[in-house]
Structure formats: structure tokens, C-alpha cells
Amino acid sequence: MERLIHQIPRFFSAGHLALLAEAMGTTLALTFIGCATGFLLAFGIVFLRQTPGLWALPLRLLGIAYVEIFRRIPFLVVIYLVLFFIQAFVSDASLFTIAVVAICIYATAYTAEIIRGGFESVARQQIEAAAAMNFSRWQTLTNVVVPQAWPVILPPAAAFAVGFIKDTALVSQVGVFELTFRGKELNNEGFSGILVFGTIALLYFAMSYPLSRWGRWLEKRLASPRSPKPRQRLRPA
């Protein structure tokens, strides 16, 4: 404990703070690039999964298999798989790219489920009505389904992205210079683990708390009159 207090001024030097700030930037960049790309790909997966007709059966099965398999594999295993698959073909791929690809694959599987839930919340009859009015599939999607599914999809997708900030910590295993990796480095330099990882934990909290508040605000803002109201408290607190 005494050693810990003794280390505090040395730990919070300008150099270390700049290092940690840069690492925070990397963590946020990983999350946002990965989740944004994953979100777009997930739209494609859901589109495949909802193609009607017998000829599209393999496409539908592909979509289902992708989502079900990657939702069931731990993120750590996905990271290692991506790392070694990519290194087998491209020997000089940067670790950041590998991490982004892994996050992308993982986020695609999870957000595909969220998007599917949103699409399914649109009443069947509306899609049938659109078909009766000779809308093409793409027109039905952009003019009927997405405008209504949007408020259902966005809040859980935002929650997923915010929750994923924490999961990017696992990427430090393959040596990307993000927050947890810097924490390990500083710990190896001889700073007390409690001090280093306590600071890291606080920084993660500082990143995700404002974003989760923003997500909650978004949910309230986008709530349609039909969506379930937040339940009343049993007893007024």
C-alpha cells in the first residue's frame, strides 16, 4: 500500500497520461470501425436470410449458419482464428487490421440478430400490402420495413456497441496497443497492479458510461406510442 501511494505521482506523469489517452483512442477506434462495418454487413446477412423462394434456400441457410456459429464461439477464439488465418495468407498484415476484422466478424453475427428482431417487429400485413402494390423487395425494405424497424433496431445496436468497448480488451491478447495492453505494459514496468488496472477500469467506465446514457436517451427519444412504456414502480421510491 505504501509502495502504491509512493508510485502515484510517478504514474500520473504527462507521458503516461498521453500514452493512456492514445490507447483509449485506439480502443474507441477499434470499437467504432468494427461495429459500424459489422452493422452494414449484418444488414446484408439479414437480407440474405429473408430472401423468399426455394432457390434461395442455401442463401438462407448460409445466413442462419453464420449467425448461429459465430454467436456461439468465444471472442477470444475468433481473434485467434482470424489472426492465424490472415497470417497464413498475408504475412505482413497489421495487428490493428486483424483486430478490426475479428471485431467485424463478431459484431456482424450479433447485430444481425438485432436487425432481424427489428425487421420482424414490422407487421406482416404491411409487407404483403407492399407486395400487392408491386413494390420490389428493395423498395419494400427501404420504404416500408426500415423506416419502421429503425427505432427498434437502433437502441439495442447502440447498447451492443457500448458493451463491446469492454470486449475489445481481449484484443490485447494478440498485441494491439489498446488500453488493456498499455495497462499490462505499465504493470510490467513495475507499477502496482491495483493502481494500473484500477485506472484502466476507471477509463473504461469513463468511455462507456456517457455512451450508454446516450443510448438510453436515444431509446426514449425514438420510442413510438406503440412501444411498451417503462413499467411503473411497484411502490413509489
Added chain:
Amino acid sequence: MLIGLTLNAGAYLTEIMRAGFISVRRTEMEAAEALGMSLLQQIRFVIVPHIAKTIYPALANFFVVILVMGTSVGAVVGVNELTGTAIDISTENYRWIEMFVVVAGIYVVLTFIASVSLALFGRWAFRVRARVF
């Protein structure tokens, strides 16, 4: 590792439980009171069945998520579970891709068994209409 997992799960489970408690409607409690139930009886016959039914899907889902996400993180601090053992073995023989494909397959099978059996159990015990897919 176990302590860390317990702390983390505790936080998430509290949130799930809270949702369950909030979902018990005021009128339900009032009805129970009108029937002359004591507090213990209210808990036993009104709150617990209601909560069990509402939070069961969330609990089952959380269990599977922990099975997948939570335990594999143990590899980082050196617990010899599935992922950790895979890393150990493949650092010896350098067959990373084969090893991790196999491990991924094992995880898929494990979580598949877990989620199917939990869904079936939920149908049997709490009449939860859970979908396997």
C-alpha cells in the same frame, strides 16, 4: 478467475432480477393482499412464480453467454480451460488453425446443447415459450 466471474455475473444478474421485480404489477400485489395473503405467502405464490417466468429466458441466455464469453477469458490469466488448453497445445506443435477450428466446433456443440436443453427445461418448468432458434 472464479471470483472475477462471480462479481461480473452478480452485476448482470442484479439487472435481470431488477427487471423481473419491476415487472410484477401493482394490481397483482393488491389482489394478493385482498385475498389476505401474508407477506411470505405473497412472495411464495405471487412474486416468485411471476419473476421465475419473466426472467427465465434472460437467465438462460445469460448462462449461455457466460459459457461462451466469460469462461474463455480465463485463458488470459492462465486458467486451463478449453481456450487456455488450446493455446498451450498449439504453442507446442504450431498447429494453430486446426486447433482453433476444433475448439470453435466444441464451443458450438456445447452452447447448442446448453441452449436447447435450457429452452426445453423452460417449457417444461415455467411454460416459457422460448424459441430455440
